[in-house]
Amino acid sequence: MAETQSLIGTQNKKGQTYTDPWYMLNEALRTPSFFTGSEVIKEAIRRASCDIMIAYPITPQSEAAALIGELFAEGYVGDYFRGESEFAVMSQCAGASFGGARVFTTTAGPGTMRAMENFPMWAGARLPIQMIVTCRGINSPLSIQPDTLEISYLLNTGMMVWHAETAQDFFDWILKGFIVAEEPDVHLPLALCCDGFFVTHTKDVVQLTPADMCLPPYDPYRSPVPCMDMECPPVRMMRDPFVMKSNYISYATHASWQQEVWAAVERSRKHAIRWLDGLIDAENTDAEIMIVASGTAVSQGREAIRMLEDEGVRCGLVKIKTLRPWPADEIREATKHAKHIFVPEFNVTGWLAKEIRATIPDHHRVYAGPHVCGGMTMPPEIIVSEIKTALGMKTFSLAGRGS
Amino acid sequence: MSKERIKISEALYDIMPSDYQDLVKSATYGKEDRGWKDIGTAKELIEQHSLCAGCPESMAFRYIIASLPNPEDTVMVGSTGCTSLVFPMVAVHNIHSLFGNQNAIASGLKRALSLRFPGRIKDVVVLAGDGATVDIGLDMTLQSWFRQEKFTTICFDNELYANTGGQESGLMRKGFVAKMAPVGKQFEKVRLPEIARESGCHYVVQCTVSKPSLIEKVVKNAVYVAREIGPTYLQLYTPCILEIGKNSMEGLQEMRDSEKPNERFAYKEFVSEPAKQLLAELAAKEKERKAAAKQLAGQAQA
Numbered sequence: 001m002a003e004t005q006s007l008i009g010t011q012n013k014k015g016q017t018y019t020d021p022w023y024m025l026n027e028a029l030r031t032p033s034f035f036t037g038s039e040v041i042k043e044a045i046r047r048a049s050c051d052i053m054i055a056y057p058i059t060p061q062s063e064a065a066a067l068i069g070e071l072f073a074e075g076y077v078g079d080y081f082r083g084e085s086e087f088a089v090m091s092q093c094a095g096a097s098f099g100g101a102r103v104f105t106t107t108a109g110p111g112t113m114r115a116m117e118n119f120p121m122w123a124g125a126r127l128p129i130q131m132i133v134t135c136r137g138i139n140s141p142l143s144i145q146p147d148t149l150e151i152s153y154l155l156n157t158g159m160m161v162w163h164a165e166t167a168q169d170f171f172d173w174i175l176k177g178f179i180v181a182e183e184p185d186v187h188l189p190l191a192l193c194c195d196g197f198f199v200t201h202t203k204d205v206v207q208l209t210p211a212d213m214c215l216p217p218y219d220p221y222r223s224p225v226p227c228m229d230m231e232c233p234p235v236r237m238m239r240d241p242f243v244m245k246s247n248y249i250s251y252a253t254h255a256s257w258q259q260e261v262w263a264a265v266e267r268s269r270k271h272a273i274r275w276l277d278g279l280i281d282a283e284n285t286d287a288e289i290m291i292v293a294s295g296t297a298v299s300q301g302r303e304a305i306r307m308l309e310d311e312g313v314r315c316g317l318v319k320i321k322t323l324r325p326w327p328a329d330e331i332r333e334a335t336k337h338a339k340h341i342f343v344p345e346f347n348v349t350g351w352l353a354k355e356i357r358a359t360i361p362d363h364h365r366v367y368a369g370p371h372v373c374g375g376m377t378m379p380p381e382i383i384v385s386e387i388k389t390a391l392g393m394k395t396f397s398l399a400g401r402g403s
Numbered sequence: 404m405s406k407e408r409i410k411i412s413e414a415l416y417d418i419m420p421s422d423y424q425d426l427v428k429s430a431t432y433g434k435e436d437r438g439w440k441d442i443g444t445a446k447e448l449i450e451q452h453s454l455c456a457g458c459p460e461s462m463a464f465r466y467i468i469a470s471l472p473n474p475e476d477t478v479m480v481g482s483t484g485c486t487s488l489v490f491p492m493v494a495v496h497n498i499h500s501l502f503g504n505q506n507a508i509a510s511g512l513k514r515a516l517s518l519r520f521p522g523r524i525k526d527v528v529v530l531a532g533d534g535a536t537v538d539i540g541l542d543m544t545l546q547s548w549f550r551q552e553k554f555t556t557i558c559f560d561n562e563l564y565a566n567t568g569g570q571e572s573g574l575m576r577k578g579f580v581a582k583m584a585p586v587g588k589q590f591e592k593v594r595l596p597e598i599a600r601e602s603g604c605h606y607v608v609q610c611t612v613s614k615p616s617l618i619e620k621v622v623k624n625a626v627y628v629a630r631e632i633g634p635t636y637l638q639l640y641t642p643c644i645l646e647i648g649k650n651s652m653e654g655l656q657e658m659r660d661s662e663k664p665n666e667r668f669a670y671k672e673f674v675s676e677p678a679k680q681l682l683a684e685l686a687a688k689e690k691e692r693k694a695a696a697k698q699l700a701g702q703a704q705a
Contacts, residue, residue: 079515098498099511
């Protein structure tokens, strides 16, 4: 830490000043810019003192991954190349992180699934890699459309999983993500997810931090496990590798390591609360009806609440920001007055509703829906309709059969 | 790193394991002309292993670790298999992550080390079995060579999946009857040395580990060429005596029989032009160094 902190105030080779992250993200003057989500990823990485980015094309993250290539050409990123597949890319990211670099990558949909074997390995090896997931369909027949099913597969890998709603979230959370992931008591990979296309390919006004400020560089010697660079004594780890032993000591070793990974996810909670201003945002928690959502479903929920208000129906909102760590207490508290809890989702299984049902008392209050999937949009009208139908209120049909 | 970095505080010396004390006292980190002859006289960077008695892979491991030109600045990358039973006892930083992704790990690792230690030597050496290198990991093996990643790939070729119990592998000979090849393997042994040459490796050797002096030479060459020029590849026959029905004492003879002219492990070498030039320069320097040392010794005597 001392080494990294002492660089604050000095300049990197691009003339950016290593800046105290809290000042940079919370106090420095911001400039409004009109950018696509992909451009926002580029702007965040420009300020992230990122050592290595490894890319692979897959819609809808290809543009962002290519834009970071431009940053490399400009000298803002230390190294950059296109790997041969997502499985290889995630292993290359691991190698770079084992070697003490701050590592960033982006992926989506089937690519996330192809790379899956790497994610528990990242967490187990305590590699603080940041991976952007611009969610898209993983089903067959082939789809490139928005769909958040892939997030559910990441939830039990031991990675931190955050779900951004807007491009602004995205910009801030990429930078904050490195800070939280690299804390010595966390030191875990982060999957920062957003809904593909809705966030990546739409333009929005985003408040950017000054381009001449950047995060202090990663200090690999703050890691709770040795950096693989032969700069510290290479201990012999064990005489009998546990991998081949079927005995209690072996099981206990693996069990305690798994528990430690999940304890680290838990320890990230306090850092995420500080940097993200809480793991959830909640509005009107005294309302009898609540919408609980993550990602762009939150935006649609917000619009549905406005429409319901026009009809005299009061509805509150919970925006879930982190899925791992899971904000169980926060959700319980925010929904304690609710009689009806609606969970709109962009996937077919309703994984978020299942998580919420497993978290709160009286889970019959949870309505798993509305669901859209396969790239369908979620007009606020269908959320309104779902709520009114469930409450026995009269609704108008949203689409006719034609005449 | 040299032995400086592993030095023990005097106050803590007596409570350190004797194994570590020995590493500080008589290991060969930083020794300029380290090699296989240090085995038996200096503290080895690999000691106990949990391989089968008489396993040629254990010999290969010892020769390779003894021959690394600068273990104090070398990071090794392994894969799943018998090698992953040995790596935990190697006193050189080493990474096991998944099965078959070793060349992808090494690609990222080498780039990170180059970025973090500009102007310093940091060697990366991959050591994995034939299943990891040629079957499940072939894509990443080849792609790292296409990209001209500057590290050495060593394949322990035992012509089968030893650790899982002797199943067919791509480097198995045609016709060999094994698990998952119940009527004999149906296709030829994959010609990876030739593929390595065509894929851009600058130094490729196929041989057995019957001669430690040869292993020292090819390991050093492979590391030097990878450091300066580009990817290098060694394919070493380390027969799985258990799975081919041999006894503990028969590993060495098996290797000697297989390296005869026209046998499948006859010595084979490809060296690119830039690598030839580099190795010639290094040989000339070594000759000079030896001559100077001889002269110095002569003066001392006189």
